[in-house]
Amino acid sequence: MSGTAPLLAVHGVTYRYPHTAGDALHDVTLEVKAGEFHAVLGPNGSGKTTLVRVALGLVAPGAGTAELAGRPAAAWSRRDLARVVGVVTQREDSLFPQQVRETVLLGRYPHLSLWGAERPADRAAVTRALERCDAVALADRWIWTLSGGEYQRVRLARALAQEPRLLVLDEPTASLDVRHEMELFELVRGLVDRHGLAVVMITHHVNLAARFADHVLLLADGRTAAQGAPGAVLTRETVERVFAWPVAIEPFDGRPQMIPLRQPKEPT
Amino acid sequence: MRGLLLASVLALGCRPADRPATPPSAHRIVSLAPSSTELLFALGAGDQVVGRTTWCRYPPAALQVPDVGDGLNPNIEAIAARQPDLVVLYRSPLNETAATQLGRLGIPAVTLAQDRLEDIARAARELGRLTGREAAGDSIGAVMEALLGTPAPAPIARVAFVVWDNPPMVIGGGSYLDQLATLAGGANVFHDLGAASATVSIETIVARNPDLILVLSDSTAPPAYSTRREWRAVRAVREGRFITLPADLFGRPSPTAPAAVAALRRALEGATRR
Amino acid sequence: MSRWIGLGALVAVALVSAVALGPAHVALGDLASSEIVRSLRVPRALLALLVGGSLGVAGASLQALVRNPLADPFLLGLSGGAGLGAVLAIALHVAGPWALPLAAFAGALGAMALVYRLGLVGGAQLDPRVLLLAGVAVGAFSGAITTAIVSLAEAADLRNAFLWLWGGLSGASWDTVLVMAVYIPVPLVVLYAAARPLDLLALGEEPATHLGADVEPLKRRVYIAASLLTAAAVAVSGVIGFVGLIVPHITRLVWGHRHRALLPAAFLGGGALLLFADTAARVVVAPRELPVGIVTALVGVPLFAVLLRRWAGVRS
Numbered sequence: 001m002s003g004t005a006p007l008l009a010v011h012g013v014t015y016r017y018p019h020t021a022g023d024a025l026h027d028v029t030l031e032v033k034a035g036e037f038h039a040v041l042g043p044n045g046s047g048k049t050t051l052v053r054v055a056l057g058l059v060a061p062g063a064g065t066a067e068l069a070g071r072p073a074a075a076w077s078r079r080d081l082a083r084v085v086g087v088v089t090q091r092e093d094s095l096f097p098q099q100v101r102e103t104v105l106l107g108r109y110p111h112l113s114l115w116g117a118e119r120p121a122d123r124a125a126v127t128r129a130l131e132r133c134d135a136v137a138l139a140d141r142w143i144w145t146l147s148g149g150e151y152q153r154v155r156l157a158r159a160l161a162q163e164p165r166l167l168v169l170d171e172p173t174a175s176l177d178v179r180h181e182m183e184l185f186e187l188v189r190g191l192v193d194r195h196g197l198a199v200v201m202i203t204h205h206v207n208l209a210a211r212f213a214d215h216v217l218l219l220a221d222g223r224t225a226a227q228g229a230p231g232a233v234l235t236r237e238t239v240e241r242v243f244a245w246p247v248a249i250e251p252f253d254g255r256p257q258m259i260p261l262r263q264p265k266e267p268t
Numbered sequence: 269m270r271g272l273l274l275a276s277v278l279a280l281g282c283r284p285a286d287r288p289a290t291p292p293s294a295h296r297i298v299s300l301a302p303s304s305t306e307l308l309f310a311l312g313a314g315d316q317v318v319g320r321t322t323w324c325r326y327p328p329a330a331l332q333v334p335d336v337g338d339g340l341n342p343n344i345e346a347i348a349a350r351q352p353d354l355v356v357l358y359r360s361p362l363n364e365t366a367a368t369q370l371g372r373l374g375i376p377a378v379t380l381a382q383d384r385l386e387d388i389a390r391a392a393r394e395l396g397r398l399t400g401r402e403a404a405g406d407s408i409g410a411v412m413e414a415l416l417g418t419p420a421p422a423p424i425a426r427v428a429f430v431v432w433d434n435p436p437m438v439i440g441g442g443s444y445l446d447q448l449a450t451l452a453g454g455a456n457v458f459h460d461l462g463a464a465s466a467t468v469s470i471e472t473i474v475a476r477n478p479d480l481i482l483v484l485s486d487s488t489a490p491p492a493y494s495t496r497r498e499w500r501a502v503r504a505v506r507e508g509r510f511i512t513l514p515a516d517l518f519g520r521p522s523p524t525a526p527a528a529v530a531a532l533r534r535a536l537e538g539a540t541r542r
Numbered sequence: 543m544s545r546w547i548g549l550g551a552l553v554a555v556a557l558v559s560a561v562a563l564g565p566a567h568v569a570l571g572d573l574a575s576s577e578i579v580r581s582l583r584v585p586r587a588l589l590a591l592l593v594g595g596s597l598g599v600a601g602a603s604l605q606a607l608v609r610n611p612l613a614d615p616f617l618l619g620l621s622g623g624a625g626l627g628a629v630l631a632i633a634l635h636v637a638g639p640w641a642l643p644l645a646a647f648a649g650a651l652g653a654m655a656l657v658y659r660l661g662l663v664g665g666a667q668l669d670p671r672v673l674l675l676a677g678v679a680v681g682a683f684s685g686a687i688t689t690a691i692v693s694l695a696e697a698a699d700l701r702n703a704f705l706w707l708w709g710g711l712s713g714a715s716w717d718t719v720l721v722m723a724v725y726i727p728v729p730l731v732v733l734y735a736a737a738r739p740l741d742l743l744a745l746g747e748e749p750a751t752h753l754g755a756d757v758e759p760l761k762r763r764v765y766i767a768a769s770l771l772t773a774a775a776v777a778v779s780g781v782i783g784f785v786g787l788i789v790p791h792i793t794r795l796v797w798g799h800r801h802r803a804l805l806p807a808a809f810l811g812g813g814a815l816l817l818f819a820d821t822a823a824r825v826v827v828a829p830r831e832l833p834v835g836i837v838t839a840l841v842g843v844p845l846f847a848v849l850l851r852r853w854a855g856v857r858s
Contacts, residue, residue: 058751082754089752095609095744096799106745109738110754162753338693434642435705435712435831461830467705468565470712471578472829475566496639498715501581 005070007084007166007198008032010055013064017050024050025222027064032200034165037192039209039230040202042219043243048202049090051219052168055200056085069165082110086159087168088152094143100154101139104129107161129160132195133187149180156187167191169201173208181205185212210234210255218242230255287371290378293400294354298347300339301358302520303382305330307392308356310408310523313399319350326516342366348373354398358382383464384444388521389413408523415451415526423455425536427511428478428504433493435467444521449482452532474501480539481505484519485512511535545796549810553591556817560587563821565828586714590820591813592722593711593779594789596730596771598812599805601786602793603733603768606740606801607761608670615772615786618673619680623653624776625707626684629691642706643713643777650773653680658765668761709780709835711820718778725774729767730809736764737801744799782835785812788842795849815842 008030015025025047032038040048054061057073066073069084076084086107094103107129108122130136133153138146146154152172159167169188173181189212191197203209209216210230218225218233220242226233234256236249246261298319299305305324308317314329321339324330336350337343339358344366347355355370357363359379367377380394381387389412396405427449429439439445440461449456457476458466481504483491490510499505517528561573561583568576600615607613627649631641660676661668692704739760742750747757775782793807819837826832 056752078751078756079754082752085752087749087752089746089748092745092749094746095606095611096794098799102798102800103745106742106753109742112738114735158753432705433712435710435833437705458829466830467833468829469582469824469831471582471824472565472831474578474582492637492639492641496713496715497717498582498585498713501577 004034006031006033006067007069008055008200009065009067010051010061011065013051013054013061013066015050015054015059015061023062023222025054025061028217028219028222028224029064030055030200030217030227032166032198034198035192035196036215037189037199037213038201038215038217039213040200040217040219041204041206041209042225045221046219046242047222048219049170050222052087052170052200052202056087056168057081079110082162082164084164085166085168086162086164088155088159088170088172090170090174092155098143099139100130100135100141100143100146100157101126103143103154104158104161107158110162125163126157126161129157132160132191133157134183147180149176149183152176152180152184153187156184160191164197166198166200169199169203171202171204173203173205181208188212206234206239207257210257211253234258287368288374288376290376290398291353294352294376294398296350296352297354297356297399298336298350298352299324299356300336300342300347300363301356301380301382302326303388303522304356304358304380304391304395305333306520306522306524307388307395307408308399311392311396311399311401311404313395313401316399318352319347326519326522344369344373348375354378356380356395382521383442385412385416385447385521385525388523388525389416392523412523412525415529416447418451420450421453423450424453425455425479425540426457426477427454427480427482427536428457428473428476429482429484430473430491431465431484433491433496433499436470436473437465437467438473440464440466444525445482445518448518448525448528448532451529452536454480454482454532454536470498470501474503477502478504480509480511480536483510483512484515486514488512509539511539546807549807549814553810553814553817556814556821557587557591560590560817560821563825565824565831581715585716585719586711586820587817588719589711589714589722589778590816592719592726593775593782594785594812594814594816595809596722596726596775596812597782597786597816598789598793598808598810599730599733600768600771600775601812602790602801602804602808603736603740603764604786605790606743607764607768608674609744610670610674611791612787613674614783615768615775616681616781616783618677618769618772619653619657619684620650620677620769620772621707621776621781622681622684622688623649623651623656624773624781625649625704626688626691627652628706629688633691643718647773647777649684650769650776653684654766654769654773656680661765667758668765673765707780708833709782710823710831710833711779712831713778722774722778726771729770732763732767733771734802734805736760736767737805740764740801741799780835782816782838784835784838784842785816788846789815792842792846792849795852 010030012027012029013025014023014027016023028051042048053059055066057066057076068076104126108125130139133156135153135157138150173184185208188199192199213230216230216233217227225242226238234249236247239247239258248259248261249256250259295316296318297316299308299317300321302324305320306326308314309327309330317333319336320330320333322335336346352375355375355377357367357377357379359381363379367379370377380391382391389409392408393405396402429445431437438458440463441459442462443464446456446459457478490508493499494505517524517531561579564583566578568578573579597615604615605611605613624646627645628642631645657676657680661673739755742753742755751757789812790808793804793811797803797807819841820834823832823834823837
């Protein structure tokens, strides 16, 4: 699975938002190949979402290059890119009520011709996507009746319906309870292992990222604080420096787990 | 019946207790309707008119009088600046409020109905009384009543007044124009509509098939809509059978009504001869 | 499928009743030969279909574009611009039977361009909230100028210009129908081609982009095409409210939110509604005629309430 061109490759990218002082990203490099699960971690405002925007060609970097599947990110039409990369954003406000199958079908858009109707192949892709996300039972439900965890699975199914080779997930477990969080991480891990997808996940959940991801990119202030296997990146010194909080690092299941320490109050 | 009407007009002319009484003979009159302005000049009281609306253009001498606004929503300040001892308003709910406001400033105001020819008769008498020219007022009133009293001639043409094209608006039985037409021998095909004016479909005009279309205009050119395809379904439009009525005689109910009737009669006779 | 057959039947009934009924009595047997029917009722019925349809489609598209189900095609300042154009044409004594519609159309386009430009201010990129605010502002501004011109000017004609603006199909003729029939297909096709991307846009601009929609060009196309349809409708028939607002909601209750079905249904539904409303406007107080905008409200709102009850029942 490795040895082919990386699906996502940003090299030395620097980006500054207009009318701001200071770079949102500075000299960051990331390569993602098929069958790899990358987690992007870092405190708020460290540039995680900006990195994804630059990588997907939504904004042009001030310095450095961004490529997707071997072509410059800017060279992709949105439609062509949607056939290769599936993105689940942090938030989505659906304006109108929909059923699950309908909303997953929207993921077939990049494969549909301008005037043609949906074909049986499209409906089959939807069913497959629902199966992979363990959401077939939800197919005829209305979106507003779903729980948070169920809704995330549906959104993931929609991204899978695009039949992408790369999945980008922006804080997909932000408001989920432990069970739904674990289910989602397992689901994503399964997609990587069984179907050879590449995954980039932005997440705050350092410990689950450490357990499930193959590679971790830890950002701080727009710069790469550390990058590599979870064990190499999540050391006490690095984590304390980046998150500005004392922690202990304990191994679990062969992966480092971060345990934040309490700050003793000054005696009055 | 007429006595009852006269009594009620006088009764209505009596102001409620909180409004100032009219002077025995008004010397500084602001007139807020074209009909009453024209009447005042016709009574010989033109020199006593110190304010008029923008729309008051008859007689031409009225143009010398200062303009106090359009009169539709009376500009109380501009009126008061003329220091009137009487304000004459067109009777309408909005103007009742204006009359009360003027009253609060100590300015006597009367509202007069000025929609139909009989209103002009009454208004002439009332204004005659208010300006100390009862004889002139009675004289004009008598002429109007005589005009209204003569039996209408047998109609020589079926007519419709079209005052706007989109949406099509016609004059109905409630308007002084309808009265002028009847007196001149024109049968208004929309006489059955009680209102002064109403919106109708073009197809209704086609169905009622007037012989002549009467247009209020100072130019003799046919109206702009006469070239439009949908209007050409009306026979009179197709055949170009228009009569234009100039504003000086027909623009408002006026003591010149007898002349207007005569002019219209001549026009109808001329049109039906062809 | 049966829904479409039902809608088609509704349109057919609406057309037939518009042609057969009217303030002037025309016997059924004489319909084909009657001048009133051929020169007045048939073109008027066709114009009602085209105008109502245009407003329905424009309304549905704009509601998706500004992500607001309360959007109406006239919310974007077009009616104010059209009124100003018309009043200027009358005040300047511009001659010709097409002067008023052309001036209104030009005014509407001017308003559209202004709102579009305002929608781009500060890099806003046609942000829906900016568009709505700009539309209301431009509409109010043009309305104020129009009222000022009318109250200061001397011609009685100008006051009557407002009557035209209140909306009506009195100006319908074979000429107007031809102009509309030639003009509207292009904006309609542009909007239909945008149907799927509009479904994506309902999720939000970012998700839509990631699903493959080119959001900025899409918004531009939809805004311009919907505005062109609305401008044409105002030019030929003044401001007829409620159709563009309510028809999309009614059709959504039956056809759902997918625009590939919704837009054609909104066209036919809007046409049917305006046909019924115009027939009622001509017949109910005959020989007088009601402004059709009043009838569309009186007919459309209760209809919507009934359907809303049923939909609310399904949801609970």
